[in-house]
């Protein structure tokens with residue numbers, strides 16, 4: 229008995245025990261860490277950081293990483309491996325007309341029209357009177373070949389029948405396309421004017437193509453030849469009539485009663501930065517998917533002050549300004565909050581037996597504990613003081629093992645992407661791009677000692693000369709507010725800045741018309757987040773892309789000693 233009392237044991241033996249214990253603890257700890265990392269690491273998360281690190285970031289979010297520097301989160305369409313590559317995307321694709329028009333496809337069409345032998349018969353030129361006939365199928369083939377040769381960064385998806393341009397020898401052709409860097413199956417529209425001649429061997433030759441959207445006569449989809457039968461009816465006279473982000477209704481009472489819902493009350497996430505919003509929203513949506521429930525989505529958003537020209541938080545923004553609601557509807561089970569509350573009230577008023585509701589007042593009740601709950605509505609409330617009232621806390625700890633954030637469900641708004649296409653299209657998809665981060669980071673010499681100097685006009689010119697050939701189109705994505713800051717570069721490059729395209733969101737634009745419809749007829753402001761989203765996406769479409777961090781400066785993205 230005496231021997232076991234610490235005082236009598238030799239020091240050496242104690243030490244060995246201690247070291248042994250310590251080693252074992254370290255071993256256990258590292259296994260634990262490894263396990264946690266292995267479990268929480270989910271490749272589709274664009275953060276590529278562990279959840280605890282993120283939580284830390286969020287709880288002290290005023291600091292470095294979230295300084296508004298024109299970096300935005302990648303969304304679902306950036307993360308897929310190939311267009312329609314992921315099976316989820318393929319099944320969500322609403323039609324089958326998404327096959328690229330390749331050389332093989334054109335050749336096949338050509339054989340169908342001309343027959344295999346016609347090429348070897350130059351004597352009989354059948355092009356009547358030597359006049360260019362825009363309706364001639366052979367002309368379309370010539371245009372298709374031309375496009376394929378000239379616009380290498382574009383996948384052409386479907387053509388409409390060419391129509392006459394403004395004078396003989398001109399044809400206007402509309403088509404749908406996708407940039408090769410766009411990873412969603414979404415299609416964009418262009419219509420150009422082509423100048424066509426008839427060559428010696430009696431073939432159509434495309435001599436020249438007009439600029440982006442130059443083929444105004446082909447602007448409207450021709451109804452007789454609408455390739456997609458379902459959408460032949462044109463509903464609105466303006467804008468991109470392929471966007472359908474109407475709010476679905478649940479239909480009958482009985483339908484509503486049959487559903488199972490997961491309803492999150494607003495939490496501390498309201499008016500936080502967009503990255504925080506997404507991190508939280510996708511937690512909620514992930515839980516709903518895990519529980520096989522319909523998620524109740526509040527389309528009203530509050531945009532954090534950093535993105536607002538007014539420098540104040542602004543309520544009353546619509547989810548659909550920023551994200552693709554149509555895609556979300558297709559890949560996830562959701563119901564809009566207003567519809568949901570209306571139906572719920574109606575039900576409770578007209579039936580003796582109310583909708584069964586389970587209120588959950590703390591995030592400490594895990595999704596796993598709610599699995600067996602049969603209530604029609606699970607209503608999570610977030611009334612605790614910050615940071616206990618963030619939605620994403622539901623997905624912390626054990627829950628992280630079970631809930632996957634459905635990043636694939638979030639795409640950027642097609643309306644914003646139409647602006648991106650327009651800007652890139654006007655440069656004929658032939659441009660290089662540089663990302664110049666300045667703003668708060670450039671002013672903070674403690675965390676980014678060289679950034680300011682490395683992004684000064686002289687330094688930029690010097691560095692870019694080594695990377696981009698002179699007189700290329702150079703798109704500059706930047707948070708530098710002073711428009712003339714980059715004037716020095718104009719001696720070497722054709723400089724393009726987002727503000728050069730401001731008419732694309734001015735009050736005469738399609739975007740303006742379309743967003744107004746979502747905002748009860750009131751004008752929608754093109755805010756800082758939209759700017760950043762468009763700026764970044766154009767940047768991604770550049771042929772050569774120069775980044776601030778790692779290309780222009782040795783400073784680290786998140787401040788000194790973080791890389």
Ligand SMILES: *[C@@H]1O[C@H](CO)[C@@H](O)[C@H](O)[C@H]1NC(C)=O
Nearest residue numbers: 288289290291292293675787
């Ligand atoms: C975050 O910023 C505050 C002031 O803005 C500063 O006091 C604090 O040390 C910073 N934290 C980190 C981890 O840099």
Ligand SMILES: *[C@@H]1O[C@H](CO)[C@@H](O)[C@H](O)[C@H]1NC(C)=O
Nearest residue numbers: 355356359361362363364365
């Ligand atoms: C143009 O081509 C179409 C289709 O081949 C044909 O029906 C039409 O008659 C032609 N028009 C003229 C003026 O040749």
Ligand SMILES: *[C@@H]1O[C@H](CO)[C@@H](O)[C@H](O)[C@H]1NC(C)=O
Nearest residue numbers: 368387388389390452453455
């Ligand atoms: C136009 O429609 C007709 C009949 O639907 C079809 O045969 C023809 O191939 C279409 N033309 C084009 C260019 O799609």
Ligand SMILES: *[C@@H]1O[C@H](CO)[C@@H](O)[C@H](O)[C@H]1NC(C)=O
Nearest residue numbers: 459463472473474475476557
């Ligand atoms: C839009 O989508 C809804 C389903 O969300 C559908 O019921 C409606 O018919 C669609 N409208 C059009 C014009 O396609």
Ligand SMILES: *[C@@H]1O[C@H](CO)[C@@H](O)[C@H](O)[C@H]1NC(C)=O
Nearest residue numbers: 517518519520521598599600
């Ligand atoms: C959700 O549905 C899937 C497949 O239908 C099933 O495997 C899973 O157990 C369900 N989860 C819950 C919580 O009911």
Ligand SMILES: *[C@@H]1O[C@H](CO)[C@@H](O)[C@H](O)[C@H]1NC(C)=O
Nearest residue numbers: 733734735736737740750751
């Ligand atoms: C568009 O904005 C300009 C200047 O902001 C204003 O003068 C003009 O009246 C507006 N037009 C419309 C149709 O709202």
Ligand SMILES: *[C@@H]1O[C@H](CO)[C@@H](O)[C@H](O)[C@H]1NC(C)=O
Nearest residue numbers: 465466467736737738739741
């Ligand atoms: C926007 O709507 C107005 C009024 O409805 C219309 O006159 C204008 O042509 C539209 N602009 C575009 C670019 O569609």
Ligand SMILES: *[C@@H]1O[C@H](CO)[C@@H](O)[C@H](O)[C@H]1NC(C)=O
Nearest residue numbers: 695772773774775777778779
């Ligand atoms: C920018 O830096 C990255 C990483 O060092 C490098 O791979 C890339 O080629 C650089 N870009 C240019 C245009 O030099």
